[in-house]
Amino acid sequence: MMLIVRSLIILLVGFRTIVHGVHFRGGTITWRPLNNTPSGSTVAVQIRERYSWNRITYPCDDATIALHGTLGGGTYVTGVSGAWSGAWTNMNTAINCTDYSVALIVSSGEHYETQTFPLNILFSIGFVNGNWLTNLVVGGNNQGWSVVCRVNTVIRPDGYINSSPIAVSLPIVYKEINIQQVHVVEMSDFDGTDTLRCRWANLSGNFNNADECDGVCYGIPGASLIEDNCTLVFTLTNAGVYAAAALQIEDYYSSSYTTPMSSVPIQFLFYGYAAPAGTCTTPPAIIGNRPNRACIGTPIGSNVTEYIIIQVYCPGHAIVDLVSSAPTGMKKSGIINSSPSSYISCVLFSFFHYFVTDVYEIILSWFPIADQYGPQSFCAGAIDTIQLQSNQWCITFLVGFESPDIIRPTMVQGSASPIGTVFQNQTIFSIQTTKSVNRPTLNGTYIYFTDATANNTLVQKFDCGWAPEVIYTGFTTIIRFPVAPWIPGHFYYVTFDSGVASGTDFCGK
Known part of the structure; x- marks a missing residue:
């Protein structure tokens, strides 16, 4: 199914050169x-x-x-x-x-x-x-x-x-x-x-x-x-x-x-x-906001830009090559070391060192x-x-298809509910999308509710792949809290992972 997502991708890289025929x-x-x-x-x-x-x-x-x-x-x-x-x-x-x-x-x-x-x-x-x-x-x-x-x-x-x-x-x-x-x-x-x-x-x-x-x-x-x-x-x-x-x-x-x-x-x-x-044999990993096996609606002639993000966990290791299977016409940039690794020494009750990983x-x-x-x-x-x-x-x-997208709420009720000031006992929230949506086929995509007043403390998250508190009905996604967790006078915000819903156009199983 077509997932609501932003964009990310990966890469494969070079082992030592090993020559094997035939072709x-x-x-x-x-x-x-x-x-x-x-x-x-x-x-x-x-x-x-x-x-x-x-x-x-x-x-x-x-x-x-x-x-x-x-x-x-x-x-x-x-x-x-x-x-x-x-x-x-x-x-x-x-x-x-x-x-x-x-x-x-x-x-x-x-x-x-x-x-x-x-x-x-x-x-x-x-x-x-x-x-x-x-x-x-x-x-x-x-x-x-x-x-x-x-x-x-x-x-x-x-x-x-x-x-x-x-x-x-x-x-x-x-x-x-x-x-x-x-x-x-x-x-x-x-x-x-x-x-x-x-x-x-x-x-x-x-x-x-x-x-x-x-x-x-x-x-x-x-x-x-x-x-x-x-x-x-x-x-x-x-x-x-x-x-x-x-x-x-x-x-x-x-x-x-x-x-x-x-x-x-x-x-x-x-x-x-x-x-x-x-001493270190942890393999690199693909990270970012695109889940593996995501499906994205892509209009014909649109300008598609995706980012492949790779994290290296071993000191002294680097990403050196890319092996891929790409559609005709897709261009790939060179490998960019966007966050060079370093060692940091810290003092608590004793000295210790930790490794800040490379990101490519x-x-x-x-x-x-x-x-x-x-x-x-x-x-x-x-x-x-x-x-x-x-x-x-x-x-x-x-x-040839458009991905569904969340309608950004304004102070006019309709695209999201509730917005602005909410009651302390509020337990039901809803959000509108541009197309009819279903539950995603993959687990591990979340909706997050965060308390901005309490130093951005996570209040609750729901896995949209299976959580019964998240209900999909046409153009509306409903989130039900079993118990209202809100503190009077606090400000809260809601964020969504890529792929929290699937469009009704089909992509794969």
């Missing part, structure tokens, strides 16, 4: 109709392909991105099963570079293309070739890849044409070996009522009627998958070795349906590393275009100088 590093293929209302006997469908490559084989830098330079090409997405003959035109796999990492030796990019298909057909398309990365725990030795997507123009039970889900992850995610790890793949879908699930890609007997993963099927030994929210739980055991995740994201008309309407691939890599030696930021800027209508996701993560990595952080822009 493929994963990818995805998705699609959507340009108009989901049936008209005539055909439909124009936009196909999106995104791949990641060995940066040595396919170089990319800031100049490449600025000049819309391409990566790959000369190979094609072809029909692999179903009624594709006569409907599908082979699509070149040349992509415009959008991201790169020097330290991780990876280049990524995407390409959009529109084709016209007959209504009421099903077929699968795939990018099938070789070779994958050699240094894989499963599927090494230059084995091939198979990235397969199911297209379905059959009219849905609600009378519309389906859009496929979208999944996003960083191309390479660094994880420490010999401890249990959890990784969530961001899923979204333009069709608001669909149920999304993910599963392992496999060789046969699937909805695509095709080999979906070639040499990297079940590429993470011992991993488990929570299908409803696409959460991977696993333990890597080999330092210096990669593990490939090959998943299919599928959309169902409702939770009672057993056959998906479409199936899209997402393939990416984990890299295992041993815990680094040293990267500024993102973007003007979304009409071709990017619908969910557009950004993911990033940060690595410091001794290979400690933050968790992946993702955010989804719902292009």
